[in-house]
Amino acid sequence: MKAAFLKHIQGEFLEFQDSKLLVAVSGGIDSMVLLHLCHASNLNIQVAHCNFHLRGEDSNGDQEFVETFCYKHGITCFVQEFDTEDYALTKKVSIQIAARELRYQWFNDLLNEKSLDYVLTAHHLDDAMETFLINFTRGTGIEGLLGIPEKNNKILRPLLPFTREEIERYASVESIAWREDRTNAETKYVRNKIRKDVLPILKSLNTSFSQSFQNTLHYLEETSEMAKDASSLYFKEVVCVVGKESHFSIVRLKEIPNFRAYLHTWLKPYGFKAWKDIDALIDGETGKMIFGIEFVLLKNREFLILAPKSSINTDESVFTVDNLQSVNLPIGLEFKEVESSMELGKQPNVIFVDSEKLVFPLTLRKWKSGDVFYPIGMHGKKKLSKYFKDEKYSQIEKENTWLLCSENQIVWIVGSRMDERFKITNTTTKILKIKLNQ
Structure with a gap:
């Protein structure tokens, strides 16, 4: 296995050359074999051991075992103790998720603090099979079936092509000692049940199951890359980025075969999961919105608009403007008396008003249902809601619109139309210039 390991890292892990590597070692057979292989291959390694304090004295025994091995072999060893149960309770997650989050947070901190390049973990082919089957039973897409990546940013898994049987054989031949985790035998955990009950059956049905599984993963990876390429091409045709917003053309979206799958793929990174609601939004009414954790998806006529929640300003505050005092919050408005109308001209961010028709203090507020104004150049009044509809304002644009008012009368839909x-x-006799500073 040592020769196969060397060949594998020389062919697939050029990152190892001149890199400082952090090997995650629990003390179990997988991580001890990885540590032995890395040390025997003269890689520049240091060790990280997590004590999660979940198995009483066994956890402390694991820590002592790893520290002793590293001391005997002159390997720097970092140890971190965690109150895993308290973390899980505070974060309201399972013990397994808590341990994973604590482990990788600490690994990342070590990389930064110690100027290390990569973390190596001892995941192997049987781990990948188990993850595949777990995700398969829960229902998943291609990404879920791919399971454990060999490379994930700074996390590398050089044992992934090797089976548990190969690892156990190598440990036996090289007389490698390790610590046994008794919880690995408990079938109350899904992974352990698959390991003990399901995988042996699959391997008995096909003596080359491990190789067949690797081939399947390879085909899935190729399919995934093809899907990503197609998704990228379609994204450019459908989506137009406007500032912090992404505008999805519904007309162009529907021209794509299986367009819902692509839309789900594009929206998934933004925390959306209510796919049935999103599918309904495509043909829904203008103004309807679906909220994610940090983003909102809005139906606006022929578009779906993806925007940060922070871009939707629902502030109901009213700001006052005394005399000719310029304001900076929530938007910048500049007031200036001018002698003549020489500056008059069509500028959306500037208006000129008859100063004597204003009653100070002016107010700056958001629009509300029932608001009306008299659009300049038109006869008669118009509901603001009707004006927004005629001007094709999106819901986000409406929520972000400010009104400058004199008493209860709208002077200016700021940046759009005056009264x-x-x-x-x-x-x-007195002309007041009001300018929006963007």
Whole structure:
């Protein structure tokens, strides 16, 4: 196995050259074999051991065993003790998830603090089979079936092509000592049940099951890459990025075969899971929204708009503007008296009003149902909701719109349209320039 390991890392892990490696060692057979192989291959290694304090004195025995091995072989060993049960209770997660999160958080900290390059873990082919079957029984897509990646950023798994049988044989031949975790025999855990009951049956049905499984993973990886390539091409056709927002053209989306699957793929990284609701949103009414943890998906006519929740301003505060005092919050408005109308012109961020028609203090607020104004250049009043609809405002744009008001009358839909009642006329004696500073 040593020769096969060397060949594998020389062919697939060029990262090992001139790199400082952190080997995660629990003391079990898998991690001790990995440590032995790395040490025998003269790799530049240091060891990290986690004591989760979940098995009483056995946990302390594991720690002492790993520390003793490293001391005898001149290998630097880092040890971290965790109150795993308290962490799981605080975070409201299972013990297994708590241990995983604590372990990888600490590994990442060690990489940064000790200027190390990669973490090596001892996951092997049987682990990959177990993960495949666990995800398969729960229902998953290609990514879930692929299971454990050989390389995941700074986490590398050089034993992944090797079976548990090969690892046990190598440990026996090389007389490698290890610590036995008694919980591995408990079938109350799904992984252990698959290991003890399911995998032996599959291997008995096909003596080459391990190789067949590797071939299947290879085909799945190729399929996954093809799907990613197609997804990337379709994404460019469907999505237009506007500032912090992503606009999905529904017309173009529906032209794609199996378009819902692509949409789910694009939205999954943003924390969305309510796929039935999202599918219904495609043909839903304008203004409907689905909220994720940090993002919102909005139906706006012919588009689905993905935006951060923070971009939807639902603040109901009212800000006052005394006299000609400029304001900076929540938006920047600049007030300036001008002598003449020489500056007059169409600028969406600037208006000129008859100063004597204003009653200070002015107010700056969000729109509300029932608001009306008199659009400049038009006769009569118009509901703000109707104006937004005619101007094709999205729900996000409506929520982010501010109104500058004099008493209860709208002076300006800031950045869009002013009110006819405050325009400059032949009898105007004082002109006030109001500018939105973006």
